[in-house]
Amino acid sequence: MPSPNLNTHNFLYKVPFKFLSLHSFSSINNANFNHLPLDIQRFLSLLHEFSNTLLSVKSIHAQIITNSVSKHHFLSSNLVRSYSELGCLGLARKVFDKIPQPKPILCNSMLNGYLRNQCYKETIELFELMGASDWGFDSYSCNFVLKACMELEDYERGREVIKRAADHRVDGDKFLGSSMVNFFMKFGDFDSARLVFNQMISRDVVCWNSMIGGYVKGCYYVAAFDLFLEMILCGVRPSAITMVSLVQACGGTRNLELGKRVHGLVLVFGLGTDVLVHTALIDMYSKLGEHERAQSVFDIMPAKTLVSWNVIISGYVQNCLVYEAFDLFQKLILTGGGFDSGTIISLLQGCAQVADLESGKVLHGYIFRKGLDINVILCTALVDLYSKCGALKEATFVFDRMKNRNVITWTAMLVGLAQNGHAEDAIRLFGKMQEEGVTANSTTLVSLVHCCAHLGSLKKGRSVHARLLRHGYAFDVVNRTALIDMYAKCGNINYAERLFEDVSFLKDVISWNSMITGYGMHGQGHKALDLYHRMLDEGLKPNKTTFVSLLSACSHSGLVDQGRRLFLSMESDHNIRANEKHYACYVDLLSRAGHIEEAEVLINQMPFQSSREVFEALLNGCRMHKNIDIGIKAADYLLSLDATNPGIYIMLSNIYAEARRWDAVDHIRGLMRGRGLKKTPGCSLIEVGKQLHAFFAGEDSHPNSVEIDRILENLKSELEALGYVPDTSCVLRDVDEAMKIKSLWRHSERLAIAFGLLHTPAGSLIRISKNLRVCGDCHTVTKYISKVVKREIIVRDANRFHHFVDGKCSCNDYW
Ligand SMILES: [Zn+2]
Ligand SMILES: [Zn+2]
Structure with a gap:
């Protein structure tokens, strides 16, 4: 302890007289100090007045030591309090440790010091020491330790403290009683809280508030209101805190009438000017969607x-x-x-x-x-x-x-990347998140599942699934539905079906829709329809999305009549008005099946402005069925909406090429060149080992490109021997036939397939996902390859899945 310098020395001797003349001791603490020796009284009053800086407390402390009163119990406990209030717990503890057999009053000062400085572990440790050394304790000690237990969420230890309080018969105190009620309420132990509450001899409004507030926090609103009535019957006047809890309960029950009645009570009890109550009312009205009422409460708030x-x-x-x-x-x-x-x-x-x-x-x-x-x-x-x-x-x-970044921060960033189409970056970010030791939550993992679905990355998807299982998140309906969607989009429709059919899975309409969509993408239209009927049998109401999924399933399987019936039943049986998406799917269904004129009539009858999607569907049908007249009309309309979409030019030029109108094809190519439009580069992804490999059309910079070329060269001669003739109509470049064939053999899915053949065991399945629709020639070539190399090849293109097995595709060339 440094000795006080001259200035503080002077100050110490000047102040007490002034202080003593102005203040009575009773204001210092609720205890009566008159029986204490005069020098002790003087130091107490000094501490009371000058404990706001460390320097002054230290000076007073020095004086206490000089005057040999440092062993005085009451004085020490005040000194401990002064040091604690300044956050100097080390100094406080030194004072405490100087007293060999501290009484509860001193211990409580120290406990309170730890508690107010958020040193919860130290609070509990000191209490343990008090028990072990037989120093005794009182209801205040228990109160402090109980609060520390609550902060540390240590229910077991808290219960021990309460038991010890009961054993020492200090639990009848009403402050401790309120604390015990709070403690049990915090841990959701409502019965124990009620037991303590019922046994309390004198219950003031604070105790009632603890009980009522606890019920409200635990969402036991009825119990809260019952207790409130009991309180009124017992003649206890509610305080602002009581009313705040009740107002919150009204928000929780989402019952506006009840809320208005409680608002009335607030006025009855004269709490109409209380800021806390007003604020709670604003919050309640906002939660109940009554923003005008909220605003008027806000407007009349005095402060x-x-x-x-x-x-x-x-x-x-x-x-x-x-x-x-x-x-x-x-x-x-x-x-x-x-x-x-x-x-x-x-x-x-x-x-x-x-x-x-x-x-x-x-x-x-x-x-x-x-x-x-x-x-x-x-x-x-x-x-x-x-x-x-x-x-x-x-x-x-x-x-x-x-x-500092918490799991919510990481998840926000990850979801952002995922939803803006940067699925790979999102997965990379997840890797970093793990490196930094941040544990993913359910939202993080589900958004990763969506990324894997987007990328068609089955292996990564499976590992995220495993993680969901480990954390017990996999059974939640949202997560399970995301997994079903992921397995379907990654080509494993059977596993999606297994997850869906699991008897323990409580499905909602979104789950049903996902499974229907999955069947549709995989060309299993009949299964999609069966599932829909099962869904109706189980009493579920289909929504708009259900019909989008169904119509597109019918479209991918050529189920025209079934699709027509569904489209009509939508409004007549289910009261769902068809929107643009439904029309687009229906037009797609009709025009794929060759009912081009019917589709055109339908478009003209549409109750709203035709969208791009509808005409794209029509145009695609025209390409498939070589309907030049309507095709040109559709393309014209689409180009009037957006003249920079290369897809439309390509589709149109395909239509002309099918009709062998080479002059028109040349004209379209000229237009594209003139407008500086380029075809979106094709990109195919294949997963080998733990790595996702991307191949771009025309690329020859891959480290394995020599081997890839060799494999493709061999395949080409084998296929030609089996009668394969290249279809170059989709090559738009102005080059000779040989160059066109060469460019076909550099389409991205072929590069990816060759890479797959190079790096995966013979006979194993090859999965590829592609950003664009697969072209006609690649479709033919992949069919041949599946036969020649005896492999199953699954290609997900922009529209659907193609399962190539033994020279056939699951789409029956209908895509
Ligand atoms: Zn191709
Ligand atoms: Zn196919």
Whole structure:
């Protein structure tokens, strides 16, 4: 202990007289000090008045030592308290340790010091020491330790403390009683809480509030209201806290009438000006969708706090009134009250809802200027906003600069990448997340499942499935449905079916839709229809998506009559009005099956402006069935919508080529060249080992390109020997026939198949996923290859699956 310098020395001798003349001791503590020796009284009053700086406390401490009163119990406990309040727990403990047999009053000072400095483990350790050394304890000691147990979520130890309190008969105290009630309520042990509550001799409003608040937090709203009535009958007047709990209960029950009645009670009990109650009312009305009522409560608030501003702003965002929320934010700024991270988080969520990137950027500016960019929740909301607006560069910028990232941050970034089509980057990010030891949650994993589905990566999909199983997330209906979708999209329809048919799986309509879609993609139209009828038998109501899945399943399997019946039954039997998607699927079904004229009539009768999808379906039908007249009309219309879509030119030129109208083909090519349009490069993915390999059409830079060339060269001669004739109509370049054939043999799926043959065991299955529709020649070639190399080849193209086995494809050349 340093000796006090001259200045503090003087100050110490000047102050007490002034202090003593002004204050009576009873104001220092509720105990009566008059029986204490005068010098002890003097130090107590000094500590009371001058404990706001460490220097003054140390000086007083030094004086205490000099005056040889450092062993005084009551004085020491005050010294411990003063040091603890300054956060100097080490010094407090030194004072404590100087007393050989501390009484509860001193121990409690130390316990309280630890508790208020969030040293929960130390609080419990000291209590253990008190028990082991037989120093004795009282209800206050138990109260402090119980709070520490609650903070550490240590239910077992808390129960031991309560048992010891009961053994020592200190549990009758009403403060400890409230604490015990709080403790049991926090851990959802409602029966024990009620038992303690019933045994309490004197119950003040705080005890009642603990019980009622606990019930509300545990969503036992009826119990909360019953207890409230009991409280009134016992003659206890409710406080603001009571009413806050009841208002929250009304929000929880989503019962507006009840909410209005509780609002009435608030006025009856004269709590109509209380800020907390008002804020709770605003929150309740917002949650119940009554933003006008929320606003009027807010308007009459006599003193608005930042919390109440935040609650009303967040209420508007919850009710999708984002711009009203911004108006309020402007008003808040005009009042000069300032805002905090809570305000901004709500507004960011609002911007994410309406994908308002510009306002989001303005908020980002505020965050930066206010120095709030170290707040994890805030930055996570920012990452989420940028991701939802598709601004991945900004999202990554914020993400990379964050020092602390939690699982929600990582998930927001990952979902952003996944939803903006960067599935591979999302999977890579997941790898990094694991390296940093962040445990994925259910949302992370499901979004990875979607990535795997997108990439057609069955192996990665399986490993994510295993992870979901390990964490016990795999049985949730959303997750299970995502897995079904993933297995179907990765070509393993049988496994998707197994997951779906599992008796323990409680399916919802989305699960049924996923399975129907899966069958459709795999050309199993009859199974899709059977499933639909089963779904109806089980009493489920189909939705719009169900019919999109069904119509497209019929379309991929050529089930025209069944599709027609479904389309008609949609409105007549299920009261679902057909939208553009339904029309597009139906037009696709008709035109694929060659009913081009019928499809055209249907388009003309559509109750809304025809969409691009509808005409693309018609155009594709025209290509398949060589209907030049309607094909040209459809292409013209599509080009009037978007003259830069290379797909349309290619389709049109295919139609002309089928009709051997080479002059027109040349003209189209000229147009494309003139407009600087290039075909989207084909890309095929194949998974070998743990790696996903990508091949682009025409590419010859792959490390294995020599071997790939050799394999393709051999295949070409074998296929030609079996009678294969190349179909060069889909090659648009102005080159001679030999060059065209050469370019066909560099289509991405052929490169990927050759790579697969090179690196996978003989006889094993080859899975490929492709970004574009497979071309006619590749389809023929893949059929031949499956026969020659005796392998099953599954190709997922932009539309559907093709299972090639022994020279045939599951699509029956219908795609
Ligand atoms: Zn091709
Ligand atoms: Zn096929």
